[in-house]
Amino acid sequence: MTTSTSLVYLIALPLFGATVLLLAGRRADKWGHILGTAMSASAFAVGVYQLTQMLGRTNESRPVTQKLFEWISVGSFNVDAGLMLDQLSICFVLLITGVGTLIHIYSISYMSHDHDRRRFFAYLNLFIAAMLLLVLGNSYLNLYVGWEGVGLASYLLIGFWNQKPAYATASKKAFVMNRIGDMGLSFAIMIAFATLGTVSFDGVKAASEHASTAALTAIGIMLLVAATGKSAQFPLQAWLGDAMAGPTPVSALIHAATMVTAGVYLITRSNFIFDAAPTAQLLVVIVGAITLLFGALIGTAKDDIKKALAASTMSQIGYMILGAGLGPVGYAFAIMHLLTHGFFKAGMFLGAGSVMHGMNDEVNMRKYGALRKYMPITFATFGLGYLAILGVPPFAGFYSKDKIIETAFNAGGNKGIILGIVTLLGAGITAFYMTRVMILTFTGKSRWDDEVHPHESPLLMWLPMAILAVGSVTSGFLLSNGDALVNWLAPLFAEHGEHAERLQPMVVSLLALAVVAVGIAIAFFKYSRQEVLAIAPENVSVFTKIARQDLMQDKFNEAVFMRPGQLLTSALVKTDEAVIDGAVRGVGQMALGSGSVLRGIQTGFVRSYAALILVGAALLIAAIWMVTQ
Amino acid sequence: MDAANYLYLSALLFTIGAVGVVVRRNAIVVFMCVELMLNAANLAFVTFSRINGDLNGQVIAFFTMVVAACEVVVGLAIIVTIYRSRRSASVDDASLLKR
Numbered sequence: 101m102t103t104s105t106s107l108v109y110l111i112a113l114p115l116f117g118a119t120v121l122l123l124a125g126r127r128a129d130k131w132g133h134i135l136g137t138a139m140s141a142s143a144f145a146v147g148v149y150q151l152t153q154m155l156g157r158t159n160e161s162r163p164v165t166q167k168l169f170e171w172i173s174v175g176s177f178n179v180d181a182g183l184m185l186d187q188l189s190i191c192f193v194l195l196i197t198g199v200g201t202l203i204h205i206y207s208i209s210y211m212s213h214d215h216d217r218r219r220f221f222a223y224l225n226l227f228i229a230a231m232l233l234l235v236l237g238n239s240y241l242n243l244y245v246g247w248e249g250v251g252l253a254s255y256l257l258i259g260f261w262n263q264k265p266a267y268a269t270a271s272k273k274a275f276v277m278n279r280i281g282d283m284g285l286s287f288a289i290m291i292a293f294a295t296l297g298t299v300s301f302d303g304v305k306a307a308s309e310h311a312s313t314a315a316l317t318a319i320g321i322m323l324l325v326a327a328t329g330k331s332a333q334f335p336l337q338a339w340l341g342d343a344m345a346g347p348t349p350v351s352a353l354i355h356a357a358t359m360v361t362a363g364v365y366l367i368t369r370s371n372f373i374f375d376a377a378p379t380a381q382l383l384v385v386i387v388g389a390i391t392l393l394f395g396a397l398i399g400t401a402k403d404d405i406k407k408a409l410a411a412s413t414m415s416q417i418g419y420m421i422l423g424a425g426l427g428p429v430g431y432a433f434a435i436m437h438l439l440t441h442g443f444f445k446a447g448m449f450l451g452a453g454s455v456m457h458g459m460n461d462e463v464n465m466r467k468y469g470a471l472r473k474y475m476p477i478t479f480a481t482f483g484l485g486y487l488a489i490l491g492v493p494p495f496a497g498f499y500s501k502d503k504i505i506e507t508a509f510n511a512g513g514n515k516g517i518i519l520g521i522v523t524l525l526g527a528g529i530t531a532f533y534m535t536r537v538m539i540l541t542f543t544g545k546s547r548w549d550d551e552v553h554p555h556e557s558p559l560l561m562w563l564p565m566a567i568l569a570v571g572s573v574t575s576g577f578l579l580s581n582g583d584a585l586v587n588w589l590a591p592l593f594a595e596h597g598e599h600a601e602r603l604q605p606m607v608v609s610l611l612a613l614a615v616v617a618v619g620i621a622i623a624f625f626k627y628s629r630q631e632v633l634a635i636a637p638e639n640v641s642v643f644t645k646i647a648r649q650d651l652m653q654d655k656f657n658e659a660v661f662m663r664p665g666q667l668l669t670s671a672l673v674k675t676d677e678a679v680i681d682g683a684v685r686g687v688g689q690m691a692l693g694s695g696s697v698l699r700g701i702q703t704g705f706v707r708s709y710a711a712l713i714l715v716g717a718a719l720l721i722a723a724i725w726m727v728t729q
Numbered sequence: 730m731d732a733a734n735y736l737y738l739s740a741l742l743f744t745i746g747a748v749g750v751v752v753r754r755n756a757i758v759v760f761m762c763v764e765l766m767l768n769a770a771n772l773a774f775v776t777f778s779r780i781n782g783d784l785n786g787q788v789i790a791f792f793t794m795v796v797a798a799c800e801v802v803v804g805l806a807i808i809v810t811i812y813r814s815r816r817s818a819s820v821d822d823a824s825l826l827k828r
Binding site: 703704705706707710711714 | 747750751752754759820821823824825
């Protein structure tokens with residue numbers, strides 16, 4: 101272990117930016133966006149410096165730690181606020197600060213007409229700081245602070261335009277659903293402390309070797325709950341679609357590239373727990389497989405370009421979770437897909453933002469069409485991202501997604517066959533809905549209104565898109581060339597024996613390409629050969645209707661959780677009013693009533709008092725006489 | 730003469746005083762009845778002193794007389810003040826304390 105004093109700057113710089121921008125108020129309106137971008141860029145520079153330092157060391161001494169201060173010290177419970185940068189964290193640090201800086205630059209132009217742009221950059225900086233704390237914390241408790249921090253930043257940014265009630269509701273929905281996941285994480289921390297006596301990653305890893313499988317399974321399941329909340333996985337996935345209410349750069353940074361991948365980070369970071377708890381690991385795979393198909397199916401029916409991309413994000417993170425659930429052989433591929441996805445999905449979201457920018461903030465793809473001619477750069481960068489997500493060689497997704505499909509097939513037995521088919525099917529549906537997005541947006545006839553004048557976005561917007569497009573093309577090859585990423589991450593994960601390869605990589609790639617081709621072909625015949633209506637048709641099959649309503653996820657939540665919850669709370673309120681308040685009021689009434697009865701004795705007439713005293717004295721004497729006789 | 734007769738007289742005087750306090754409305758008469766009750770008690774004390782052959786009862790009788798004198802001073806002052814403000818010496822009229 102190497103110690104370093106410069107890790108803290110990764111977090112401190114963007115946190116400083118956020119603090120200054122929030123405290124300075126309107127005074128910072130003129131230069132706020134520049135400060136925000138500079139802070140993010142300097143954090144990226146620190147990250148690159150750390151990477152170069154790390155590359156110069158051997159595997160064992162690569163992780164870097166920094167102790168900040170003694171945080172909690174109660175009896176046997178000691179937690180230091182400490183940072184740890186290892187081979188896994190550095191991937192995230194570079195992704196967060198790199199993509200984050202590009203999106204800062206993009207936002208300068210995208211948000212230039214918004215009079216609250218300074219506040220936007222303050223929140224973006226806050227998010228970067230919190231996300232870096234999440235991936236740099238050296239214990240589950242430190243991670244938890246960052247975990248809550250990104251939840252807060254996400255809430256603030258989804259509801260950035262909270263003057264619209266629907267947007268404010270969307271941010272609240274995201275926050276509440278995330279809280280359920282957060283509860284899972286806090287339970288996991290509590291169980292870890294109760295059974296293992298420590299919450300630091302190193303401590304838990306060491307203790308997990310002797311811990312009971314039941315305890316580890318409980319921790320693993322709770323961690324999975326946390327991951328489903330933050331990463332919008334089944335069954336806590338419903339918030340991601342509504343989260344698209346936030347400004348598009350937010351959707352690109354938080355709800356595509358970084359924050360929603362925190363669940364994958366959590367599971368990968370806790371690999372030692374899941375490796376020792378097969379039940380929890382199986383659940384991870386199941387959640388990933390369900391979400392993968394769930395998101396893809398929703399994506400096929402969405403007309404809102406951002407919601408289609410959000411559904412795609414859900415589906416792609418399903419791939420990552422599935423990969424992470426496959427054990428030591430899959431962790432590195434999950435991270436690889438996470439990194440390539442960060443590039444191509446952020447790029448496509450920025451492309452969607454660019455389209456909206458040129459189309460008066462219209463998000464309905466049925467009102468697009470033929471934008472290829474008007475926005476050539478956006479078309480090119482979006483198209484490269486499209487090829488990457490489809491997994492067309494040699495674009496990024498080909499290297500990362502095919503590896504997950506291949507690993508799924510090789511998982512063995514019926515599990516391998518089912519997972520392989522699910523991932524292949526997901527790839528086909530992905531091809532269908534992404535082709536649909538491409539066709540509806542960029543080709544065919546124009547379907548927009550007369551007052552809309554599509555135009556290409558300015559340099560500050562297309563430059564980040566272009567850089568991300570380059571990443572979409574090259575990142576897969578660079579990361580998998582000579583198994584670079586796999587070897588880089590290998591020291592962190594348990595050894596895994598060579599799996600018997602049931603299917604050759606070549607066969608998997610050909611199968612995937614065939615499925616993708618089928619998906620493209622269906623989309624092509626359905627949307628390019630036929631007229632696309634500017635208004636979504638109503639006479640569609642029941643499946644389309646269900647898919648348009650996000651596969652009934654909101655209806656389900658309302659029926660199963662919200663309504664009974666409302667009933668429970670109203671019953672509790674009634675009980676409170678009848679029993680608790682009733683008892684309090686009853687005591688008061690009793691005192692009042694007995695008082696008014698007793699008041700009758702107090703007549704105010706001296707003679708009646710005298711008579712009472714007399715009678716009392718007589719009774720007293722009689723009593724004494726009776727007793728003494 | 731039997732000492733018990735003095736005790737009977739004392740009880741009779743006390744009863745007359747007590748009935749007077751309860752029955753009469755005029756504050757002066759009520760006051761006189763209170764004095765009657767005090768003196769009935771005094772008579773009893775003195776009688777017991779005689780019966781027991783010591784001076785304790787007589788000493789207490791002196792105390793009672795001093796207290797009664799003070800009480801008369803304060804009580805008459807109150808009655809005169811009430812009469813001045815209300816033009817009445819009836820104890821039933823002065824029943825405003827409960828309100």
